[in-house]
Amino acid sequence: MEKKPATQIWTYVDLRNNKLFGFSLNVLSKARELAQAVSGKAVVVIMNLPERDNPKRLPDPKGWISVNAATEDCIAHGADQVYVLDNPCLARPRADIYALAMADAVRTYSPMLVLFALTDFGRELAARAARINNSGLIADCADLRIDKQMVVAMCPSWGGQIMADITFSDNLRTGFATVQPHIAKPANVRGNPGTVERISLDNLETPSGPALISSSVEPEEHRKLEDAKVVVVGGAGMGNADNFRLVRELAAVLGGEPGATRPPVLQHWVDEGRLIGQTGKTVQPDLLLSIGTSGAAQYTAGITEAKTIVAINRDQNAPIFQIADLGIVGDAKTFLPLLTARIKQVTMRVLADVLSEEKGAEGRTGFGMKVRKLRQTQNWSVEILAQNTGQSPEFISQVENDEVTPPVSFLLRLARAFEVDPGTFLHEDEKTVIRNQRAQAFVKRTQNYSYQALTPGAENEHLRAFMVTIEPRKTHKPVAYKHEGEEFILVMEGDLQLTLGSKAFRLKPGESMHFNSEIPHKLKSLSDETTCCAVVLYTP
Template sequence: MKTSNIEEYQGIWVFIEQEEGCLSEVSLELLTAARCLTEKKEMEICAVLLGDGVGGLSESLPGWGADRVYWADHPSLKRYLVVPYAKIISRLVLEKKPDIFLLPATWVGSDLAPRIAARVNTGLSAHCTNLDINEKGELRQVVPAFGGKVMATILCPKHRPQMATVRPGVFRKGDPQAKKGKVERVSVDLSSEDLRQRVLEVHYEKKAAQAIEDAEIVVAGGAGIGNGDDWKWVEKLAKTLNAAVGGTRPPLDEGWIHEDQMIGQSGKTIRPKLYLGLGISGVIQHTVGIQDAKTIIALNNDPKAAIFETADLGVVADYRKIVPLLIEELEKKDNP
């Protein structure tokens, strides 16, 4: 692999996801991440936006932290399609030469990022849980590795841009500011070969009533719940506490929760005032998503469960015996 001429590459880019004229929350979080990185290394922050009729959105991005906005507008870009998106952005990367390029670790970003990286001959770190700049001005990309047993720091010293996808919730979205920036429209040159793929219909999955990333209290369940019939105790406790319901990978695989309720490396990062985990073993793939919770309470019948190393309060017991009593006491308090 031919190395890049590092000195030619400048600035930090953020790919902005949008749908139906709405900016995604994680894209705005990444603009905050970019601002944090510029405190360690002076760089211009550039937002990259593709879509149909997104001129108004492009004008709003400087208020979220972008110094410059590159935007492409075309009817074929209304919905995400990997070939035209990758072609337009890769061409722009080769022309403008950014030093760092951040994309959301969503299904769109996870599909798009490796295509761009391959086209521009650079590396990619996926599902990062932290970013920083080292003393050499290189991007430190922290990701879970070896099945989540360790946290690895990855560098890309010989190739540019330094590319990373970042999970939703890792950085907090900043507040909009009255800021102006440079907005530059990018030409779109797509062939019939680029547009062989089409979106015929879009069906939206029903989401949880309360978004776990915004909730002050989260009740989460793991494989230790045992079966779908007993999952009711997770939901009953959450309802009693006016909390959001979350879970680990096994409950998602069993169909007990929706994808937007999964917490951890491949799901959501949460920062509630109270996290209550039931039947959760505590593998790092999950705990990386709750490490910023103010208070963590864990209930598991295995005294050696790893979750107790993370918890502020641990209870070794069968949740089937504890949770019904807890609900009863909470209901008494609400209805004296």
């Protein structure tokens, strides 16, 4: 085969799923920029997938991008030429075999530079191919440029404290580099001329030694960090593994994913799959909270695509504040529990507010969707939520599908499971009405009964009082419920039946009862008029 000019800039294209293919298109955009600087061509290299009946092919490459589709997309996004390497050994994605194929093609075509997206597979493939060709490899590039016809890479150095310019010592030999997967946006320009060349690697054989035992799709829960809309990152400032738990808890209540800088990973506070930065994952969430992180360049290279960054650090001079949209100077170990608790309260108040609203024409309030989302933020199954709230899985499914309107007891149990004070449901700052110089929060729960807080602002106290109004001949709640603490009931108007365990008591106006609220109990109005009673709850 005739050698091509050395002014080609290659990009390895990963076909294993849409996300990895998207990374390849990002890298291709940078390759095109470099190629234009040397009046060269941007070339992509694709490993062909043999026919389905090939015994070496994976049985079900679910989610893989087809070679034909990838070829057309690459050309549409700036690839001047596409090389498709063909050999039956390429059916299974093994870095050692792919490296042999890449090295063979590099020896034939002598490109100036070969780029790989910074993924686990890309790191290994680049290192192996560079070694086979006795070429230089620049790893973890944050950016690349051409200076005096030489490739110059900007990479983190000294533990990420500085960014250093690195180049190849031998400018005549093909260079290899791994780059950040979000180094550029895909170019919306068609390659010129956009030709495809299939290269048959007749001498390629599977190396002896390692053998592929099995292959499976990575579990969804291990792939969410890079796709998360909310990311909470903890750094060395968290102090220890127990404090790092606060990062996980905040991420959970926000429906996000926890991440980490290098020190927590090295200290084994979190697994390496949560590492964010130059040598870890690159994230692009709508909201990123950076907690106890100094802001080293190696870390910040992985968060530059975040839309909003909130930094929390005791050191007001920490570099992280230079890129943050909002900075909070304070001790994270003190601030995070307060923030998490407040978010939980707001979340539960929203649930209570939705439940209290009148149903729409279609009988759906949206309450179930919010419960489902809340459950998912905790990584709970329906069965776990049912167990934590003392309900059946069938009931939870009905609630999430808005097929039933749950009683307030369910909200109270949900609050307990979520570690939120139940009084959260009974007081809403936004709906407080000032009457006679004091606040009275009133929230209607169902058509059968309502609550009125007599002690607004005491939702986090041990003692709270409410006025409960039950419609004529209606049951307060369909099933008995119980909760921690003690309860006192005084009938003000009407006729009340209190079922306590297996016994029923009838209370007239002025009559009262004090009981252990851990005993299952429920209320019912026996009157033809509304029944009103004062209820005092004590929780330890």
